[in-house]
Amino acid sequence: MIGVSLRKYLRAGLAGVVAVALSSCGPKEPAVSGGSTVVRQxxxxxxxxxxxxxxxxxxxxxxxxxxxxREAGLLAVGASKADIAxxxxxxxxxxxxxxxxxxxxxxxxxxxxxxxxxxxxxxxxxxxxxxxxxxxxxxxxxxxxxxxxxxxxxxxxxxxxxxxxxxxxxxxxxxxxxxxxxxxxxAEATEADPDHAGLQRLTGLSKASRLSFLLWNTAPDEELLAAAEKGDLNTKRGMERQIDRMLDSPAVEAGVRNFFSDMLGFDAVEQLAKDTIIYPAYSSTVANDLKEQTLRTLVDLLVTKDGDYRDIFTSRKTFMSRQLAMVNRISAPTETTWVPYEFAENDPRSGIQTQVSFLALHSHPGMSSPTLRGKAVREIFLCQAVPPPPGDVNFDNFNNAAVAKTARERLTVHRTNPTCAGCHKVVDPIGLTLENFDGMGQFRTTENGVPIDVSGDLDGQPFEGGVGLGKVLHDSPAATSCVINRVYAYATGRAAGRGDVAFIDYLEKRFAADGFRFKSLLRTIAESDAFSTVAAKPASQSNKVAFDASGHKELQP
Amino acid sequence: MGLNPRVYLAVAAVAGLIGATVIAASPAKTAPAAKKSYGFVVSSLFTAMNDSKYMDECPEGLTESNDERWLRNMTPEQREKVTAGGKRTHVDRRLAAALRGPNGEDVCWNPELVKDPPMRTVQSGTSFGMNLDGTTDGKATAKSCAHQKFVGVDGTPAVDNQLFRLMGCTKGWRSDGYIENSAQTERLDISQGIILVEVTDVDDTRNDDDVKVSFYRPTDKLLKDGTGAVLTYVSYQIDPTRYGDTAKGRIKDGVLTTDPIDVHLPFFGNVVISEMYLKDMRLKLNMAADGSSAKGQMFGYYDWETWWDYTRKIGLAVIARHSCPALYEASRRLADGYPDPVTGECTALSSAFKVEMVPAFVVHPNIKTAQAH
Incomplete structure (x- = not known):
């Protein structure tokens, strides 16, 4: 891996020859086949x-x-399927x-x-x-x-x-x-790509938009537009200069926050409901704060500290507000809204999967749900699809407190139904490890007076509790591959397809070589040919989209 | 009474942090166990009234109010006029009813201008309370005036509670009365007059012969849940500019008691911002071993000046159902603590209060980070 400072030094053109030699040491981007353009709302x-x-x-x-x-796990992809009523x-x-x-x-x-x-x-x-x-x-x-x-x-x-x-x-x-x-x-426009015969590329201006919405979640600023208009974004050097500038800007926080809000499904927080008789501490303020806590944690780790993405599953460092301190049963000074906080080494919380946002979002209004949590771990962090339940499930035994006092006991009974067992055995062993957090994410050691067993496994790998789950996720290649797929889809507005397999494989290698630095992943994707190369299509299906002055969309040959 | 029966205990420690209320980092293995701190916010505060269902303690009936005294001095025609034919309720008449001085003066602010019949007071012999003067018969001492004793509700002999004797037959102050319940509700709704209690230097919540109990006012608003109950484990920053009295105490079999201390406490009720100044205040709290409850009573001599300051103001604001001149006279007559060195007249009323608390984190200004417990 080439260090950032060295990279900049090399880019300054002072040692171009050395740069070529060094850069050839790392994984190289495979030949691109070109993706498609999308029109996103x-x-x-x-x-x-x-x-x-x-x-x-x-x-x-x-x-x-x-x-x-939401499409392919992201609103950013779903936005390409949007229409306006x-x-x-x-x-x-x-x-x-x-x-x-x-x-x-x-x-x-x-x-x-x-x-x-x-x-x-x-x-x-x-x-x-x-x-x-x-x-x-x-x-x-x-x-x-x-x-x-x-x-x-x-x-x-x-x-x-x-x-x-x-x-x-x-x-x-x-x-x-x-x-x-x-x-x-x-609407993305393309033009013939002189570097890749037979392929198209995004125009400089379309590239500017893709870049700006990826890194800052807003439209290009004046400097980026000017660079695009001058043709700078059609050169590797010009792209790198803008990407450096944008990644160094505080505005990148907004981009990272938006990506993780999307990936973690935080749009659901707006409709999150809890039974306040069961969870008196729950309020709309808590709902806002639980989302903010996780986003602050991620920005601090991945942007401010430029840390290892995998540490999001194990980091004990986070931030506390007065309301969240109450939920976590810790004290917090109230002079400022948010203060840094680090859970103790033996604390049952470490990693965002043990934060209130994840635990509360993937629970029922009045009780926890190992099934929803296990499903969320697979779908959100591992990009694995879990089918929805059939519509005629019989919950009689599941809801019978006389039969079972803990979620583990209830689900054991539930799994006697072979129709349900198939999926539950995939998700429950994960979700049960988070059972010492109730439906609002508050710590507990018993349920209905019975001690909670938080042992479980992920694909045969056993572990204990949310901390154990974090360690498994930290070391899971599926977890890093998942975020790569998500960022790529977020950047391009479409889920990676068969033609992207080699590129995703390249991203995985680069991500690892870069120490799983999230900003490096953003850089790699933004700088790649795959980011802006588009497959040529017959003229009638060209992606050269424009709108006439009255706003009517027309396809230009 | 008692909006929230759930009372919990918050765990904290002071190890190595001067003035800190929260647990420090885990101590080294060889170090002695860290002393802990327990923070609370008072969620319920009522004057302890041993009032019975059929008012046996008030054989003469309830006290007469300003309103009744006011109407009593009028002709039928005048009554018709000032009540608009009986349509103006006693609530609507509350301001006018107090203006019955010789020249229309407010008798709550000028209670000596009018002489009302003696106030009806408690005649029974049982009350909540504590023996504050140390006597068995209520005879005068250097710190008290002669007064009648009660037998405690729990059978304790010779307890003092002249505030109950004084107010026990006044409708507004009785357990179902408007004054006490309104004050309680307002404190929680408006987040005024909120008291933080911090028990520090605790080795053992069951038995500990040396703990400290401090009283503060929070600068933060009280947080409640959707049902109106005070939320538990909420952080409250203390107001370092006022309050902060500290008493020595001990815990025996889970009951926390404190040595006498003159304590100033924030107080609010019936739209009156005031202060409780309790002399020789003693706390008696039942604390659960796991720190999940704290409930008990507070005893002491209520400084007459601060008590009257509150009482005369609510006489104007709501229908307390007492007569200000009669109450003024009776309260001074029944005051049993702290005789004035010049006049010999006592300046404080023995009293008892029921308190309930929920766990809270008491945050001192020097704490700048979130802390585990």
Whole structure:
């Protein structure tokens, strides 16, 4: 592995020959076959981030967004299957009008509108064109075509005349831009790839978007757009420079947080419900905090400390809020919202699989669920699919406290049903090891007065408790392979397919060679040919997608 | 009473941390076992009233209120007028009813302007309480005025509780009365007058002859669950600017008792921010061996000034169902502790309170990190 500082040194061009020699020592990216492009609907977080980046954080975004679908374990992949229903479009329209109205308020326009009209009560084509061109470039992640800019300018002019107010015209045009597919969808464009005969590659601007949404979960900033427009992103050196800059930026935290929110299914926290008679400590504040605790843990380990991804299963270091301290039965100073915390060596908690977020999310409202937890371990951390239960399961024995007092006893009874046994024997031995955490993730040693047995196994490898599970996950090649697959799918908007096998194998080797550093994985993927090479398709199915100025999607030959 | 019967004990330790309330790192194997600290937040506080179902302790009946005294001095025509034909309830009349001084003065703020008939007080012989003056007959001592003794509810002879004698026949203060229950509810709802109790230097929760008990006010809001019960194991930062009195104590067979101490405690009730100043205060708490409960009583001489400050204000705010002038007179007459060195008049009322606590983490300002227990 080449150290980061050495890598930078080499990139400075001072020892190019040596660089070539050294870089040839590590695993090499296999020949690419080219993936496909996707059209993705921007997520709520991306929408919010873009508006914040373009217009500032004082512009408020109050409105509901549709719950996205999940595909291949990720919302980021599901976003490529999204459509917009009329009711959704109405909500986007309301949001767009609200945002445009705020942008054009007197207190903001001086900072946000790039020019001053000749007369504020009259239309001003030149000023409108200047503003809409600049803002449109940031919103659409590319310069507007001349047809688009002509149209938007005309809309602003006509509206200004009708309303007798230049800014009202701009507001009308801007509100319209915020409901165009150019803004609401990330449509990737391709061009012939001179380095890979017969293949296509993402255009520089599409590459910029892919890069920015991967690393920062927002649209490209000015520097990245400019680099794309200059063609810098078509060179390895130009890509590396931007990737270095972006990975060094604090904004990468937002990208990492969003990836893990997606991978860990934290969108479900919004609807997480617990029976507060059974779990009095549960509240919406606790729900927010449990998610935040895990995200802070991950950012600290993987970004701030640039640590080993596998340690997410074993690290005892985390952060505590007052509410989560209560759930964990520890004390916390209340002067600040979050404080660092390290569980003791003999504590039953280490690794995110023992954090309240995982334990509470994968439980029932009033009780823990070894089955849900075991299933979640397989699906989330190991990328293994577990089929859903049949619809006619008989839970009579399972719910009979007289028959069984602990979850282990109940599931043993349940597994006497051969229909159920097949899946339960795959997930229960994992989930039962987390049984000393109740349905809200609070530690316990007994259930109904009976001591809890937390022994279990993962594919025949025995271990004890959540700490033991963490050690097994830490050493599991499936766990590291899983996160590689997830990041790749998150970056490209599609699950890895057969054509990606060699590349995934390469990523696994590189990830290991880089000490399982998560940021290195992001870098490897972003710098790879696979990131931006696209399989050529017949002209009729070209991925060269564009939208005409009225927002209609058209396929260009 | 008793919003939350669940009382737990929070475990902490002070090993090596001056002023810390929480457990330090695990001690070395050779070191003696670390002393522990137990934090609580008071979840229920009521004046201990031994009031009976049929008011046997009040043979004369309940006390007359300002309202009744006010109406009694009017002609039928006047009553019709001030009550709008009886439509204005006693709650609506509460402010006007207090203005019955010779020139319309507020008799709660000027209780000596009017002389009401003597207040009806408790006539029974049994009460919650503790023998605070050390006498068997209630004769005057250097620290007390002559008064009647009660037999304790548990049979203890010669206990003192002049506050019960004084207020036991006043509807608002009785166990089902508005004043006490409203004060309790408001404390939890508004998070005012919350008391933190910290028991430190504990070697053994069953028997320990040397522990310390400190009293604080939190700077954080009280946290409750969806049913209104106070949540357990919540961290509370103490207010270092006020309170913090510490008593010496001991635990015998799981019962914590403290030596007498003059203690100031935060107090709130019926929209009145006040303070409990208890002289010779003693705590008697039942603590479970596993630290899962703490419940008991608090005894002491309630400083008359702070008690009256609270009481006269709620006379204006709600229908306490007492007459301020009568109460003023009776409270001074029945005060049995701490005679004024000049006048000889006692300045404090022997009293008893029922307290329940839930476990909490008492966080001192020098603690900047989360701590395990």
């Amino acid at each position: 921007i997520t709520e977080a991306q929408y919010r981030n873009i508006i914040r980046d373009v217009f500032g954080s004082s512009v408020t975004i109050i409105g509901r967004f549709d719950a996205p679908g 009329p009711a959704t479009l109405e909500r986007y329209d309301n949001l767009g009008r609200s945002i445009a109205s705020q942008v054009m308020e007197e207190k903001r326009r001086a900072n946000l509108v790039s020019c001053t009209p000749k007369a504020p009560k009259e239309a001003d084509d030149a000023c409108a064109r200047d503003f809409l061109g600049k803002v449109g470039r940031m919103l659409y992640r590319r310069p507007l075509t001349s047809a688009e800019l002509d149209l938007e300018t005309r809309i602003a002019t006509e509206a200004a005349k009708a309303r007798g107010d230049f800014y009202a015209g701009l507001e009308f045009a801007l509100a319209g831009m915020l409901v165009t597919p150019q803004f609401l969808f990330i």
